[in-house]
Structure formats: structure tokens, C-alpha cells
Amino acid sequence: MYQDVKNVLISEEELREKVAEMGHQITKDYDGKNPLLVTVLKGAVVFFTDLMRQIDTAAEIDFMVVSSYGSGVKSSGVVKIVKDLDTEIAGRHILIVEDILDTGVTLEYLTRILEERNPASIKIAALLDKPERRKANIKADYVGFSVPDEFVIGYGLDYDEKYRNLPFIGVLKPEVYSV
Ligand code: IMP
Ligand code: MG
Numbered sequence: 059m060y061q062d063v064k065n066v067l068i069s070e071e072e073l074r075e076k077v078a079e080m081g082h083q084i085t086k087d088y089d090g091k092n093p094l095l096v097t098v099l100k101g102a103v104v105f106f107t108d109l110m111r112q113i114d115t116a117a118e119i120d121f122m123v124v125s126s127y128g129s130g131v132k133s134s135g136v137v138k139i140v141k142d143l144d145t146e147i148a149g150r151h152i153l154i155v156e157d158i159l160d161t162g163v164t165l166e167y168l169t170r171i172l173e174e175r176n177p178a179s180i181k182i183a184a185l186l187d188k189p190e191r192r193k194a195n196i197k198a199d200y201v202g203f204s205v206p207d208e209f210v211i212g213y214g215l216d217y218d219e220k221y222r223n224l225p226f227i228g229v230l231k232p233e234v235y236s237v
Pocket of ligand 2: 099100101
């Protein structure tokens with residue numbers, strides 16, 4: 059697996075430090091609010107499980123599955139809810155935890171749907187942000203790292219469902235997906 063990685067972009071140590079920092083800020087901002095942490099499977103799952111353990115106040119979790127991409131590296135522009143929340147969110151403080159904010163199409167759509175259910179608030183925590191690629195009018199309230207416009211893998215992020223189990227964020231060798 060490692061031979062397909064061009065370079066390590068964010069190391070395990072850097073991820074650990076940043077996630078702890080984000081968790082501390084979220085703890086401050088949500089103390090006493092019993093937020094619902096909403097995770098978008100599957101890419102955000104590694105970030106989510108690390109982040110939730112750095113949040114030191116009562117919180118609940120729930121999962122959604124949204125599909126915006128085919129199996130490749132290009133956005134299809136199509137977003138659909140594959141699995142909805144189990145929780146009623148009216149009056150709740152929602153924090154959506156995402157792996158990467160790319161075009162923003164997925165999150166814009168998701169926040170629009172969730173807004174209709176009248177939550178008390180909706181915020182976004184994204185581990186990675188690719189600002190150059192933004193199409194939708196959306197920004198994250200908590201961002202881990204801004205990354206260049208390169209296809210990244212690892213720490214939950216996949217290429218064709220692979221490389222999610224890499225413990226760092228890396229850049230995939232272009233020849234892996236251009237063949
Ligand atoms: P958006 O709707 O374009 O913002 O797409 C967001 C989703 O696309 C993310 O949750 C990822 O699953 C996927 N994605 C975007 N860029 C990358 C990348 O560089 N590597 C892996 N997945 C990505
Ligand atoms: Mg994904």
C-alpha cells in the first residue's frame with residue numbers, strides 16, 4: 059500500500075495535535091449544550107472517532123451516509139442520502155464532522171436538508187479544506203488543515219475504497235489513478 063503514496067502530507071503526530079486542538083475548542087464552544095455530532099460515513103470515520111475522544115463535554119453521535127462521488131477521483135455532482143439520521147434534531151445543536159471540504163456540494167446539500175428540521179444550530183468541523191476547489195457557498199466553522207488541490211488519501215479518505223487505513227494523510231501517485 060505504501061508504494062502508492064507519493065508523499066506524506068500530514069503525519070500521524072500532526073494529526074494528533076490538530077485533532078486535540080479542535081476538540082478543545084469544540085469543548086469550550088459546546089459545553090452544556092449536549093451537541094449531536096453527525097458523522098458522514100465513511101471518509102470521516104477515523105477523524106470522528108479521534109475527535110469525539112477529545113471533546114470533554116456531554117455529546118451524542120449519529121451517522122449519515124451520503125454519496126457524492128462515484129468510485130473515482132472526480133465529483134459526479136450527484137448527492138444522495140443513503141442512510142439518514144436516527145435522531146430527531148429539532149432544537150438540537152448539530153456539529154457535522156466531515157473529512158474534507160472540496161467543492162462543498164455535499165455539505166451545502168446536507169446542511170440545507172438538516173436546516174429544514176429546525177435544529178438550534180448547525181456547524182461544520184472539517185479535517186481538511188481544499189479552498190481552491192470550492193463551488194458551493196459554504197465554509198467550515200472548524201478546519202484542521204488547508205490542503206492543495208491534490209488527491210489525498212489515508213486517515214479515512216479513500217481512492218476507490220482503498221487506503222482508508224493509512225494512519226497519515228498522503229498524496230496518491232498520479233499513475234495509480236491515471237492508468
Ligand atoms: P465535495 O462535495 O466536493 O466537497 O466532496 C466531499 C467529499 O468528496 C469528501 O467527503 C470526500 O469523501 C471526497 N473527496 C474530496 N476530495 C477528496 C480527496 O482528495 N481524497 C479523497 N476523497 C476526497
Ligand atoms: Mg468520501
